[in-house]
Structure formats: structure tokens, C-alpha cells
Amino acid sequence: MLEYLHVIFWFIFIEMLGLVSMPLAGIAGNRLVDRGYSAARTLGIVLVTYLAWLFSYVWGFNRRTILISVLLLCLISGVVYRKQKTLPEKKILLSNELVFAASFFFFLLIRMCLPEIYRHEKFMDFAFLNAVMRTSSFPPADPWFAGGSLDFYYYFGYLSVGVPGKLYSVETPMLFNLAIVLTFALSFNLLFGFGYNLTHGKVRYGILTALSVILLGNLQGLKEFISMYLTRETAPMGYYWSSSRVIPYTINEFPYFSFIHGDLHSHMLAIPFQLLVLAFLLNIYLRKDSNRVFESILELLIFSVSLGFLFLSNSWDFPIDLSLTFAVVFAFYYGHYIHNKSLYIRSKSLSRSITGFLGTVLSVFTLSLLPYLPFYLSFKPQAAGGFDFVPPELRTTIGEFLILFSLFLFLTFSFLITHLESRRKIQYFILWTGISVFLAREWAIPLLVILLPLLTLSLYSFLKDLTERSNAGFVSLLIATAAFIAIICEIIFLDDPISGSFARMNTVFKFYMHLWIFLAIAASYSFYQLYFRYKALPENNLPMSRVYGKKVWTVSLMLLVLSCSVFPVVATFTRIEDMNAKPTLDGMEYMKELDKGDYDAIKWIQENLSGTPIILEASSDDSSYSYISRVSANTGLPTVIGWARHEQFWGRDDEEIRTRLEDVNTIYSTSSKKKALELMNKYNVNYVYIGQIERQMYDIKADKFEDETYFEPAYQGSVRIYKVKKEF
Numbered sequence: 256m257l258e259y260l261h262v263i264f265w266f267i268f269i270e271m272l273g274l275v276s277m278p279l280a281g282i283a284g285n286r287l288v289d290r291g292y293s294a295a296r297t298l299g300i301v302l303v304t305y306l307a308w309l310f311s312y313v314w315g316f317n318r319r320t321i322l323i324s325v326l327l328l329c330l331i332s333g334v335v336y337r338k339q340k341t342l343p344e345k346k347i348l349l350s351n352e353l354v355f356a357a358s359f360f361f362f363l364l365i366r367m368c369l370p371e372i373y374r375h376e377k378f379m380d381f382a383f384l385n386a387v388m389r390t391s392s393f394p395p396a397d398p399w400f401a402g403g404s405l406d407f408y409y410y411f412g413y414l415s416v417g418v419p420g421k422l423y424s425v426e427t428p429m430l431f432n433l434a435i436v437l438t439f440a441l442s443f444n445l446l447f448g449f450g451y452n453l454t455h456g457k458v459r460y461g462i463l464t465a466l467s468v469i470l471l472g473n474l475q476g477l478k479e480f481i482s483m484y485l486t487r488e489t490a491p492m493g494y495y496w497s498s499s500r501v502i503p504y505t506i507n508e509f510p511y512f513s514f515i516h517g518d519l520h521s522h523m524l525a526i527p528f529q530l531l532v533l534a535f536l537l538n539i540y541l542r543k544d545s546n547r548v549f550e551s552i553l554e555l556l557i558f559s560v561s562l563g564f565l566f567l568s569n570s571w572d573f574p575i576d577l578s579l580t581f582a583v584v585f586a587f588y589y590g591h592y593i594h595n596k597s598l599y600i601r602s603k604s605l606s607r608s609i610t611g612f613l614g615t616v617l618s619v620f621t622l623s624l625l626p627y628l629p630f631y632l633s634f635k636p637q638a639a640g641g642f643d644f645v646p647p648e649l650r651t652t653i654g655e656f657l658i659l660f661s662l663f664l665f666l667t668f669s670f671l672i673t674h675l676e677s678r679r680k681i682q683y684f685i686l687w688t689g690i691s692v693f694l695a696r697e698w699a700i701p702l703l704v705i706l707l708p709l710l711t712l713s714l715y716s717f718l719k720d721l722t723e724r725s726n727a728g729f730v731s732l733l734i735a736t737a738a739f740i741a742i743i744c745e746i747i748f749l750d751d752p753i754s755g756s757f758a759r760m761n762t763v764f765k766f767y768m769h770l771w772i773f774l775a776i777a778a779s780y781s782f783y784q785l786y787f788r789y790k791a792l793p794e795n796n797l798p799m800s801r802v803y804g805k806k807v808w809t810v811s812l813m814l815l816v817l818s819c820s821v822f823p824v825v826a827t828f829t830r831i832e833d834m835n836a837k838p839t840l841d842g843m844e845y846m847k848e849l850d851k852g853d854y855d856a857i858k859w860i861q862e863n864l865s866g867t868p869i870i871l872e873a874s875s876d877d878s879s880y881s882y883i884s885r886v887s888a889n890t891g892l893p894t895v896i897g898w899a900r901h902e903q904f905w906g907r908d909d910e911e912i913r914t915r916l917e918d919v920n921t922i923y924s925t926s927s928k929k930k931a932l933e934l935m936n937k938y939n940v941n942y943v944y945i946g947q948i949e950r951q952m953y954d955i956k957a958d959k960f961e962d963e964t965y966f967e968p969a970y971q972g973s974v975r976i977y978k979v980k981k982e983f
Contacts, residue, residue, distance in 0.1 A: 262840070264423050266359060272299030273355075275328055277342065278335040284534060285550075286541040288456045291446020293351050294534045297527045298443050298557070301564050302328055304415045305626070306685050308393060310630060315391040321422045335553070354447045354465070357647065362514065366432045368831040369517055372842030374879065375850075377431075378888035379901060380519035381842070383410060383436070385427050385891025387417040389867050398887045399897025400907060400915075401869045401938045406635045407905050408966055411567035412524030426861070427891070428842040431519055434727045439514050441527035443469050443839045445534060446776070452537060453726045453780050464779040468772055469510050472822020474658045475501050480821050493833055495826035503653045504756040509659075509771045511823050515830055522768055525569035531774070532562050532576045533609055538585045540729045547875035548587050548615045559622035566623075567630055571765035575740065577623070581616055582732055588612040589721050607746055637701050637906020643750045645759055647699040650745050656702055659767075662815040663774035664705065667734050669808070670781030671712035673788065687711055700745050704871035710738035730780045737773040740766050752904045782812075843889060849882075852973030857889045859970050868941035869893045870976075873949045874919055877899075895919050895938045923953035930960055935979055946974040 276299035277292060284291020291298075306324035307316065314320045342348075372381045382398040387410060390396065395410060397403035416434035425433065443465045450464025451457065475498040482488045495515060499508045508516075513523040535558050539548055543867050549555040562580065566573035589850045592608035593770035624631065656969075657664070691707035694700075720728025744766055748759035789805060837844060847852040860870075870892045874883055876899050882896040896902065896915035904910060918938070922931045923945075943960060960977045964972075970976035 260761060261425050261429060262363065262424065262433065265334055265419060265425065265437070266356075268419050268423065268435065269296055269350075270355075272296055272303065272325075272328075273560055273782075275325075275332050276302065278332045278339055279553075279557055281339065281341060281343075282335065282551065282554045283561075286476045286538045287448075287452045287534070288650055289347045289351065289448050289451055290341070291534065291538065292347055293444055293451065296355065297445060297531045298561065299328065299442075300415050300418075301528065301531065301561055304411065304418050305560060305564065306642060307418050308411075309626075309629075311391075311393060316393065316421075317391065318424075320901075321418055325419075349443060350451075350461075351448065352617075354462070355440055355444040358443035358465075359436060362439040363436045365515070365827060365831070366436050366517075367658055367840055368836060369515070369834055370432055370836055370839050371834060371845045372428060372431050372840050372889075373882070375516070376518050376520070376884050377842075377896065378884060380413075381427070381431055382888040382897065383408070384413045384417065384431060384519065384889065385889070386410075386867075386893075387413045387864075388427055388890075389429070389891040391866075392683065393629070396867045396893045398891055398893050399884060399896045400902055401893045401940070403893075403907075404633075406633045407637055409521055409567050411564060411569050412521045412528075412569060413519075415524065415528075415568070416704045426841075428844075428889070429840045431842045432840045434519055434524070434763070435514060435517060438524055438527060439469070442530060445527055445530040448782075449530065449534060449537070450779055452534075452777075453730065454783050456725075457783075459755070460779065463782070464776060465780045466777040469774070470823045471558075471662070471819045472511060472826065473498055473501065473509065474661055474818050476822025476825065477818040478658070478786070480825055494829040495822070498822055501658050502631050502651050502763060502773055504649065505760050507659055507767045508764065509768070513768075513827070515823075515826050519581040521569040522571070522765055522961065525565065525572050526768075526772070528561070528564055528568050529572045529576060529769075532558075532565065533579070535561065536576075536579055537726075540583050540586060540724055542587065543590065543724055548584055548611075552709075555618060556619050556622065559619050560626055560724045562619065563623035564629050567627055568618065569765075570636075572769070575736070575766075575769050577620070579732070579736060580619055583729075584612055584619070586717075586721050586724060586728070586732075588615075590724050593722050631763060641750050642747045643758070645745060649756065649759060650700055650764075651702055653701050653704060656705060656741075660770070660774055661772075664709070664776040665815055666778040666781040667774060668709065668712070670777075670784055671709075671731070673736070673785070674712070674716045682711065684708065700742075702741060702745050706738045706742050706745075706835065710735055710742070713738060726780065727784065730777045730957070734777045737770045738775070740769055752906075780879055846885075850947055853885060854978060856944070856970055856974035857886060860886070860890045860892065860976075864890070864892065864942075867891070867893055869895070869924050869939050870942040870944055871895055871919065871922060871935065871938075871940045872944045872946075873923075873952045874899060874916060875952065876913075876916060883948060885948075886946075892942075895940065920953060921961055923949060923955045926956040926959065928959040928962060928965070932965060932979075941979055942969065943977040943979065944974065945976070 273296035276295045279302070280291035280295035284294060291955050303321070303324050306314050306327060310320045345738060372378070383405065386395040386398045386405065394404045397405055416430060416437065420427070420430040423975070439704070441810045446465035446468050447461040451461030454460040457837045474593040479494055479497050483494055495512065499506060499512045501507055508522070510526065542548070549558065562576060565576055588608040591611070592605060675684055688708050694707065695703035713731045716731035717728055717735055720731065744759070744763055748762040751761055752762055828872050843854060843857070846857070870886060870896050872884065872886045874894070874896045878884060879898040879900040884894065886892065887897050888892040896912060896919060899912050899916060902912055918934045922934050925931050945955060945957065949955060965980055967977040967980050970974065
């Protein structure tokens, strides 16, 4: 029963944040049809998280600090509302409430059937979430490297769910699953608002946009369905896995895969924050009756803090959205220049536009970084080492790209081609397509056949729209950005510790999520435009070739939609069937059957140990992706060394990691009490954990832990936990 009360309190708190933040969202979204209400909940989470983090440097990270942050947000919003006194219409409020509630409880039911925080990288995500929940200051302690901190990682995604979790004392095994549900619902609601605003208040297209981005899969889902259920071939990783591994040696996740897979990764947690910035950028793009990009200092601060939040949540998002910001600001001042050059001297108008553009860009960039200065002062990323070029044999093929994005490309190309009004422009486009084919062969980049025409068409549509700045122009900018990102991914990759054939895995992994979101939003809008375009043309007035063309187009679209709809349906049912879990939100429930001793001992730690004392548990060189490090992962207590390969990837010294692994082995295996205590003192170990894994991995000499001069039995069962009382 308590489990369901936590869900209700969690839901009510998020709703309250949305209502409180409504006036602030209205300032940053005052040109949108919904006046930014679809973004209000996410904005409230961003602001409360930011304030709680900032105040933690004075009062520490605790419930009091979070409560002060919430009250301050209420105060600011109250002052803004007294001045503005404008709220969205009842229709907007009701539709958004229904969409958010429906998406929240829909995915809550799914998540209750997929609760396990186990396998893949869930232990890593859970370790980070637990570390954030346990910390009293930032950066949090690294749970897998005693004495280290998360000064190499962007942890604000975990903090954004940790803030309401800490305020309502939600147990972390439940918080993990609630975080996934909340991220799904926030993203769905923001995308609903996006479609609603782009189509001038049409609810059905808001829903269509949300469904297209969040729920659709790719063609691999149909291919895998045929393979597994019709031709009866085996799939070693289950039905859903191959849809995220279409391009060899890379990861090409998309939203519904990420949600159904259930790893609480930063790229998934950051989806609503990225959509929040996109919504505010749309508002700026549509602002045609103002001389300023931002109409108040408060609006500038809201936008900049939201933009800056991206780097600390998932740093890969920040350069993409910053570039989009530059493009939108450029569009604003170019339109301003065109409008005013007939009213003023041309040189003066041009000078003002250039000065305004540079000043705005500099202000946004500065204010997106400055509020987060404490983070950057302690941030020491070590995993990335510059860029390198993609070898020809690792580049994406046309077939692989079409498996991923064929539906979205079909709609966006159809939409963009309608902007070529004359036969001459169509001929130029055909010629450019031919040149693209030639360049693709000469440069050994197959995707240029698709991406160069797509980039050219979308840029043409965007530049043509600069004087009008309509919804179509903003969508064209999203398409152009997606095409440009895809081209970059075929040329260079971020040089990280992963090498060989998998060298560009993370580059594709992170950036292809942007491709999916941008192209899916654009495809939904494209359908809206094309539907009304063809609806206005009765078939009896069209030549027979146009009638047949329209029917072929419609049938092709229906087949693509049905094909992409296979994945979410089959993946959901097969994931639930494969996991075969008891419906619950407790992500540790599986441990009762896997290792009841671990379950009871870890629950005792969660309930009885506060702060971040260091605990000793087993580890090995190949510990990553295994059940090893289950204590630190499930409690957030730092251990001497956790998943070793992950720590190597994050930039820890290889020699130091090997030394720690050897020292852990020595502590458990040596019969010398002095040697064990010296090594425990080296890492400030406070507790020693001896469970089934430790007994299997080490020749444990347990007698030394029975010396009550230095050790105190803290927990006894099939697992034994000893507290280190004092140094040797």
C-alpha cells in the first residue's frame, strides 16, 4: 500500500510543480498556442533542481534545502503572475492534464511489469542515482572508486529525479522505476505540446507527434518479427535488442527502445530537458512583432538556465541545442533586418542586426554557463581525447539508414519537395541528387546520396522562410540540423577509450537520438501539411497520373506506419513475458530469488547506514555488466573498486585499478590481520561485506574479522557485515 502512496505523492508533486511554474513557462512560451503550459512541469523540475543544487553549497543537499527551493519557486511565480495575470485556456489545461496523466499511468503499468534493476548497465545507473541520493554536497562520491567523486560525469539527470525523491523519502529501488515513468510522461507531454503548437492548436496532431517520437519503432522490428515468429530463427538477445543495433559496431537507440529497455541513462533522462529548450526556441522563432529576442531579463534567464541544464544532464545535447539557438537568433535578426531596411538607412539596420545577434548569442552562451560555474570548476572529464576520422569500412550504408528512418524520410522529403514550386527548381534538385550520388562514390560516404539532398532542400526551405518565420521554417531547421548531424557522424567521431571497430559507437549512440527526435517531429508536421494540401485538391480535378500518384503515396505511408508499429507492440509484450516478474515498482524484488542473503543485507544497509561510509565488496577485472558490485550499486556506498572496465572508460588510471583489485583480494584472502587493516586504512574502509560472491571469488580468511578489538559484527545472516572499529 505504501508503494502506491509514493506514486500518488510523486504524481501530485509533479502536477504542483507544473501549476506553480505556469507563469514562468508563459513568459518563455508567450507566442505558443498553449502559452508554454506543456513545458511547465519540466521547467519546474529544472528550476527546483537547479536551486536545490545551488543552495546545497550553503546548506547541504537535504530535504530542507529542497523545500526552500520549492518555496522560492512559488514566490517567484506568484510575483510574475501578479504582474502578468494570464493563464492558458481551459481547453489547453484540460488536454495537457489528460495527456500527462494518461502517459504517466500507461507507462507506470508497463514499468511495474519490468521492475528489475539488473543486467546491462542498470547497476551503473542505480549506483549513480544512489550516490546522488546519499550525498550532502556536490559532486557526489564515485560509488565504484573509493575516495573519488563524480567529477567526470554529468549527473544532473539523476539529480532531477533525486530532488523530488529525497523530498518525499522515496526508496531508491522504487525511485529508479518512477524516474523512467516520469521521463516518459514528461517527454510525451512536451511532444504533444510541440505538435499542438505547430498545428495551431489541433489536439490530434499533438497526439500524433507524441506517438511518432515516443512510441514508434524502426523497420528492424518488422524484420525481427518475421525472423523470429514466421521463419522461426533464434535471436540470442531476444526480440527487441537488434532494433538498437542496426548499424554494426554502434548503438542506435530511439526513445521507445530506451524506455522499454529500462537503463536509466543520461541520454534518456535528458529527453524532456532537450524538448523544453526546443519549445522555447520555437517560441523565439515565432516572435515576429518584437524588436528583441528576449522580452525581459527573466525570460533570458529562464531560457539560459534551461539550455545550460543540458550539459550537466547529458553533455552531448548542449552543442546541438546551442547551435540551434544560434540559428534561431540569426533568423530573428535577419527577419528584423529585412523588415527595417525599408524604414531606416540600410547600413544602420544591418549594423543593429549584427550587434543584436552578437550580443544575444554572447549573453545566452554566458548565462548558460555562469549559473553552473561550481559544476564546471570541479568537472574533470577524462574519457574523451579529441576527434578522429571514420574509416570507410565503418560508415553507415543506405540500407541501414533506411531501416532506421525510412518513415520519417518519406514524409520529410515529400513535404520539402512541395516547396519546389517550379519545374526548373525540380530539375535543379534532380541534378543535385545526381551530384550527390557522384560525391557519395568519390568520398566513400554512401549516406550522402540521402543526406545532401535532404540538407539542401531543408536549408532552402529554412532560408526561404526567414522573412516569415513560420512553423514550416522551424521544422525545416530541425530537418537541416538532423541531416548535418548525420553527415558529421559519417566523417568524424569522438575519440574515447573504445577503439577498433567500435570506435564510433558512442558518437552514433548519442547523436542518433537527436536525429530521431528532430526527424520524427518534422515527419509529424509534414503529414499535417501534406494532408491538408491534398485534401484541398479533389481527385476529379486532378490528372489521372496525380490520382494514381496520390494513392501510391498513401499506400506507401500506411505500409511504413504499420511496419514501424510492430516494434512497440511486440517489444512490450515480449519484454514482459521474458522478464516474467511479479508486478511491482521495487527494482530489488528479483534479488529475493537470486540471492535472498544479499537482499536482506542490502535492505539493512539502506535502512541503517547513512552518509557515505566506504564498504568493501568483491570485484574483478571483468566485473562490468555482471552481478558484481551489487552492494555499492544498490546502496550508493562507495566501494574500493566496482565495475573495473567502466572506471577505465571514465579515465581512471589502469595501474591504480589493478592495484585496487589486488588489494581487495589481499584483504579478503590474507591471514595477516595487520596487512588487511593497513590496506583497509589505505582506502578508509568502514565496513567489510562477505556474501556468496565474496566466498566464491576469494579464499577468505574470516578469523581476522572476529577480533573485536578492530572489528564489530554489524550484520549477521547468510551475509556477514563487519564494521571496522579502529586502525591497526
